[in-house]
Amino acid sequence: MSDTTESRFERGYRVLGEIDGDGGHKVVESLADIAPDFARYLIEFPFGDIYSRPHLDLRAREIxxxxALTALGNASPxxxxxxQAGLNVGxxxxxxxxxxxxxAVYAGFPAALNGLFAAKEVFAAAQPVGN
Structure with missing residues (x-):
């Protein structure tokens, strides 16, 4: 956990940057003209409150x-x-x-297939990392 003088927003914005880099900040900025309050909630709750809790590291949280997003089957973006965040955190x-x-065991083959196709797109766009 960080300095207690850091606000939820500040902590969330910092953690979002650690995980998603510019990609996360671009998502938040893309909401500014339609739902600025939602953009703030997106920073404060998931990243300022949940992701910054001490019992799991960022790698485990991205796993x-x-x-979860794969199992949902309808959250490709x-x-x-x-x-990409998983790659960013190791x-x-x-x-x-x-x-x-x-x-595939818990959410079915269609959800896993959709997830694999999403991964394929991310890997193709990512810089080579030697894996």
């Missing part, structure tokens, strides 16, 4: 998030952001593929 491509494949 859980990739699994968010899944792509979090696949997951490798093989681990991400295994997380998504594991979801």
């Amino acid at each position: 859980a998030t990739i699994a 968010q899944l792509k952001v979090h696949i 997951l490798n491509r093989d681990e991400i593929v295994e997380i998504i494949m594991q979801m």
Whole structure:
């Protein structure tokens, strides 16, 4: 956890940057003209409150998030952001593929297929990382 003088928004914006870099900030900025309050909630609650809790590291949180978004089966844009975030926090491509494949057992083949296609797109757009 960080300095207690840091507001929820400040903490959330910092953690969002650690996880998603410019991609996360672009999502928030894209909401500014339609739902600025929602953009603030997006920073404060998930990133300022939940992601910054002490008992899981960011890598573990991204494993859980990739699994959950894959299982939903209807959140491809968010899944792509979090696949990139997984790479940003130390997951490798093989681990991400295994997380998504594991979801076939619990969420079905269509959800896992959609997740694998999302991963394929992210990997194709990402800089080579030697995996």
